[in-house]
Amino acid sequence: DSPRSRWTPRLPDLPPWPLALEPPAELLLDATLCQDLRRELTELATGKLPESKGVPVADIFPVRPAALGEPNTLVCMVANIFPPAVEISWQLDGAPVTEGVTHTHYTPTPDLAFVRFSYLPVTPAAGDIYTCIITREGDNTSVIAYWVLQNPDPSEVLETALCGAAMALGILLGLLGIAMILVARRNAHGTVQGVPPVGW
Template structure:
């Protein structure tokens, strides 16, 4: 995370609460972490349960329920952490954030991370066949970014889904955005990441590969085979002529 002077805000007003359990029987160790964050920006609250770098569950505060990251995960046991307790923790987080921000105002700079974006397809793409593009945005801090898509400079909103923020071991966040596409030759897909309140954006591009068509490939192979045949024929004629000259000599 980088620091910028002049704002006098305590780390964007974020407070982390984490519970980590490490399995040390054999390397590498694994970590199960529960991370709660609160901030003035949206989303104002976030709570995620992760195993190593993978998010398992996130807590839906408006709905007061745990939601699995993947649909085939079993439901979170409601008696393990009652929603009322988590809502009290969230209130405490906001109260502490406001108190610490008031104490540190004018003393500590604002801490920000510069997002890093990368766009790639879920599976090897083929022109004219439907696939999904993934925009992976890492080094997010604070967790308040907007991710948008463009096709040839035109905004795209259909077929777009976003994940919730996943905390990482280096105290930043990662987030994914997905776009359903049917790539065509010459398409230029753009993933744009913007921090709330910033005038700068991080942009990542993806251009579908332009493979050689089967007809062109067949023509090239036939041409190469013909050229090789002519070369071998000329070599054979040269060898015959050389042998005859040796015999007459």
């Protein structure tokens, strides 16, 4: 009730509260029975029921399009984590890397698992192999993802050379086209309209 600043519940009419409640001594016996049952069932089930675990899936990608020698950041996205307890580490050409590495918190996903991101600042060089390793305490296996710079961007020298070659080819083809037009316009007397004959 906003004008009066008070809470007015909107629940349907419920049955009346039972008049006879269990005495405290019976409640204490019920609570003790529940605790004993929980303890016994836990001892029986320990080691017999498998622990629910998701197999992590890792993928590495750069934040921006990668180029040789240009600073960038690699992202290792680890999905399907359950329970949320994994270690993420990085390697460069087989050597551990810790400088600049940051991790996010675990983020829940709609499929009742978790996702976590790890970031590594890099300056890619030719032949560099980056590795993201995901390990879980108690497991004797690891999930590994690799990233290698694919199709590095050409250098500026190569770009300039290709541009110059394309320009020269364009000029040559243009001159060839003009010559072909002049030859096609020759009349039967061996002259081009408006141009004196040149010795063939």
